[in-house]
Amino acid sequence: MDKLRITVLTSGASSLELIGYLQQINKLAGVLIFGTWDQEKAMLAQQLSQANISVQSCSNNENDTPITAITSWKCNLGIVFCCREKIPLPVANTPKYGSINLHGSPLPNYRGPDPIYWQIRNGETESALTAHLLTDQFDQGNIVAQEPIFIGPFDTANRLFSNLIQSIPALLETIFEQIKQFGQLQERPQQGECLLTAARLTEQDLVIYWHKVTAKQLCSQVRAGNPQHGGARLNMGQSHAQLLQATSSLLSTYDAPPGTIIHLSPDQGLIVALKEESIRLDIIANNDGVLDGYRFAKVCQLSAGMKFT
Amino acid sequence: MSLKTLSPMTTFADPKLKDICNQNLRKQLNNLLNQLPENELQQALQNSFNTLVAQILSDKLPHTQLVDLFADAYENLLASYDKAELTESEKMTSYINATGLVMSVENAVHTFQDIYRVQAFLRGIHQALAEKKDSEAVYIVYPACGPCAPLLLPLISYYASRDIDRQRLKITLIDIQPGAVKALNKLISDLDIADYIHEVLCCDVMDFQPNYKIDVLVMEALQHGFTREGHLAFARHLVPFLSEDAIMLPEKITVTASLNIGQREYVDQWANQERSHSSLVDQDIQNERSVLGEVFSLSLDKLHKLTIIPLGDGMELVECNQVQIPKGIENINKTSLLLSVTATTFGNEQIKEYDSGITHPLCDMSVCIDFVPKAAEPDDLLVKSGDWLKFYYKLSGTPGFLPTVA
Numbered sequence: 001m002d003k004l005r006i007t008v009l010t011s012g013a014s015s016l017e018l019i020g021y022l023q024q025i026n027k028l029a030g031v032l033i034f035g036t037w038d039q040e041k042a043m044l045a046q047q048l049s050q051a052n053i054s055v056q057s058c059s060n061n062e063n064d065t066p067i068t069a070i071t072s073w074k075c076n077l078g079i080v081f082c083c084r085e086k087i088p089l090p091v092a093n094t095p096k097y098g099s100i101n102l103h104g105s106p107l108p109n110y111r112g113p114d115p116i117y118w119q120i121r122n123g124e125t126e127s128a129l130t131a132h133l134l135t136d137q138f139d140q141g142n143i144v145a146q147e148p149i150f151i152g153p154f155d156t157a158n159r160l161f162s163n164l165i166q167s168i169p170a171l172l173e174t175i176f177e178q179i180k181q182f183g184q185l186q187e188r189p190q191q192g193e194c195l196l197t198a199a200r201l202t203e204q205d206l207v208i209y210w211h212k213v214t215a216k217q218l219c220s221q222v223r224a225g226n227p228q229h230g231g232a233r234l235n236m237g238q239s240h241a242q243l244l245q246a247t248s249s250l251l252s253t254y255d256a257p258p259g260t261i262i263h264l265s266p267d268q269g270l271i272v273a274l275k276e277e278s279i280r281l282d283i284i285a286n287n288d289g290v291l292d293g294y295r296f297a298k299v300c301q302l303s304a305g306m307k308f309t
Numbered sequence: 310m311s312l313k314t315l316s317p318m319t320t321f322a323d324p325k326l327k328d329i330c331n332q333n334l335r336k337q338l339n340n341l342l343n344q345l346p347e348n349e350l351q352q353a354l355q356n357s358f359n360t361l362v363a364q365i366l367s368d369k370l371p372h373t374q375l376v377d378l379f380a381d382a383y384e385n386l387l388a389s390y391d392k393a394e395l396t397e398s399e400k401m402t403s404y405i406n407a408t409g410l411v412m413s414v415e416n417a418v419h420t421f422q423d424i425y426r427v428q429a430f431l432r433g434i435h436q437a438l439a440e441k442k443d444s445e446a447v448y449i450v451y452p453a454c455g456p457c458a459p460l461l462l463p464l465i466s467y468y469a470s471r472d473i474d475r476q477r478l479k480i481t482l483i484d485i486q487p488g489a490v491k492a493l494n495k496l497i498s499d500l501d502i503a504d505y506i507h508e509v510l511c512c513d514v515m516d517f518q519p520n521y522k523i524d525v526l527v528m529e530a531l532q533h534g535f536t537r538e539g540h541l542a543f544a545r546h547l548v549p550f551l552s553e554d555a556i557m558l559p560e561k562i563t564v565t566a567s568l569n570i571g572q573r574e575y576v577d578q579w580a581n582q583e584r585s586h587s588s589l590v591d592q593d594i595q596n597e598r599s600v601l602g603e604v605f606s607l608s609l610d611k612l613h614k615l616t617i618i619p620l621g622d623g624m625e626l627v628e629c630n631q632v633q634i635p636k637g638i639e640n641i642n643k644t645s646l647l648l649s650v651t652a653t654t655f656g657n658e659q660i661k662e663y664d665s666g667i668t669h670p671l672c673d674m675s676v677c678i679d680f681v682p683k684a685a686e687p688d689d690l691l692v693k694s695g696d697w698l699k700f701y702y703k704l705s706g707t708p709g710f711l712p713t714v715a
Contacts, residue, residue, distance in 0.1 A: 211687050254706020255624055256405050257688070262706070264413075265402035273405075294401075304403035305410045305537055305707075 004176060005029035007075040007095065009066075013044045014082040017165045018102075022079075023053060029073040030054030032066050034085040066091045077179075080134060084113060092134040097185055100131045100144055100175070104164045105198065107132060108190040111139035112198030116157045116164075121224035122196065123216060125151050127160065129167045131175060133187055142187035145174040156226045206233045208243070210259035210272075210308060215248040215279045222246045234284060235309045241286035241296070249278040259308040261297070269293040272308060323376045323584055326383060326422040350392070351499045354385035355466055358500065362467035365428050366435055372586075379424045386457055386496070390418055393456075393495035399488025405706040406485075407623060408515060408539030409530070414488040417455035425586070426665035430460035430529070430558065433654030437525055437556045438474070445477070448507070448552075450523045452483040452514040452543050453530040456492035461527050466500045479507035481519065487511055514543045522552035534648040534671025535564050535605070536709035541627065541702060544612055551609075559652040559660075561608045564710070566601040566632050566698070568644040571672055573597055585669070587661035599641075601632035604648065604700045604710065618701070629700035631715045634678060636694045642679040645672045648710060676712055690714065
């Protein structure tokens, strides 16, 4: 078997840990950075150069530059990770063993750009890091390897992402073993239908619909958005804050309309009515800082009976 | 932008009284507290209460004079409250329970700023007690009285200074907030009126089961539009405990529905006023209102005749009146439903619209007349000119009126 030389195809700094790991195990050929050049990409490129890692920027829909780089680096496997750009198939197919994408969900479910957010938001307790072949359709290629991951009840998006990163060595070990044993990747089609998708997040997804949401759903929504998206949006009149942590409460709403503050005290905090249950707003951020529910309410002069919209 | 609550455009409280709450004055007050001995503070409190009550019982005072008297009494009241040394939890806890909002003690203290409300009750109670002058003992109950029982205790302080009815009046003060009871006990001590107090109870009014008949029921547990607090639930609960000739104050509360353009009613009308009061309303703007009629009234007599509709889970509805939305009103689709409370505490003592926080008209934005809102809300009620609106009153954690199309 040829010595494995891997190129990482990415568009952001979130791939640094994978790059570092491949360099550590002496299998990194270089890094291709795709997409419109911005500060994040420039810093990533600078960081890689300083670590003596070969790096090449690639604009969208341009094949020659990445193919030339892959060829000159004598790369035989491509790994796409944290890449928001579509990789042209000729580029993906250039390495001898082709290219795989590492996707943070148990495919076929949660195809799309924001799988971590949507898995937490939907209250999933099990996830997976999936390696699949690149095809013309996003996240639909045959699966090469999969590592199951447990999602804890308090896991935020960053926590789940860290757990995904930690499962990379085991996943890659499976892939390396396939190449070593069979001389090629062992692929299987994705089983079943894609019932849940992971669309790119919009501001609308962060809004709290007090009349519809259950306590469990809201806790998950807030956790999914913490910290990158500022949890969920808390609105009262024209003013806004970010709800970063919430917990189900056993307090009766006494038929108070959803969104109404039903309890406020230093001991029990800030508790709000939902349709049939109640929820404690634990941590809230606004221009004043990051505060617990009670302090936030006090700073904003809120009291029981007032209503979030 | 940080989350802040909206302040009302006008306020029932005179700016001078509101200023007393600000931090600077609090600091000055603290300095004062540190200088004055306890007995001098008590004397100052008693004197200010007695002067206030003597003046308002003798005559209806000009506004500025009334404000000065209240300001003096309020400062001394705050001094007593501060000396009660409530914990953060005792001061700031607020919540909704089965009958409505339980306001924080810190907020409840400020009821004393609502001078026309306090005046109408003090004058009313004084007259009501005069009607009981032949009774050997008069049991007075004041539920949900807050940390100062402001509608009654100034009058009792005045009586004490003149040794009036010392053994005859037997007052029960009730509040669910432990902090309120702690402050009340301090205030009773500072006013030296313990002889008048039968008991101070820390409990839910709904759990109060007296072993005596109530002769005078003093109660004010409502916010504007007769909403949010448990006034009606408390009144229903206490009816079986009233004596045959009991007096309930207010004697009558009336809620009237009308239509007006919000901008005209709440903004234009008060643009050149620094406070609101029934004597300051703009008659032209009042004439722009379409009065729909009385939605509900509460008196002892009515209390015995309420039609209750149980809805399960402890929630009940009280059947109220129906009113018709007139036809042919220009720009009716720009008007909002206003629910206005007026209260007769006793005899001729009234709290009119805009005199008090409780008599500010409440704008019910859920009723959409001849228009469909761009951003629909779950509670929206779409109605047309000519429709009849039938009202129900919700007895729940958020008491208030439920308009329906008849």
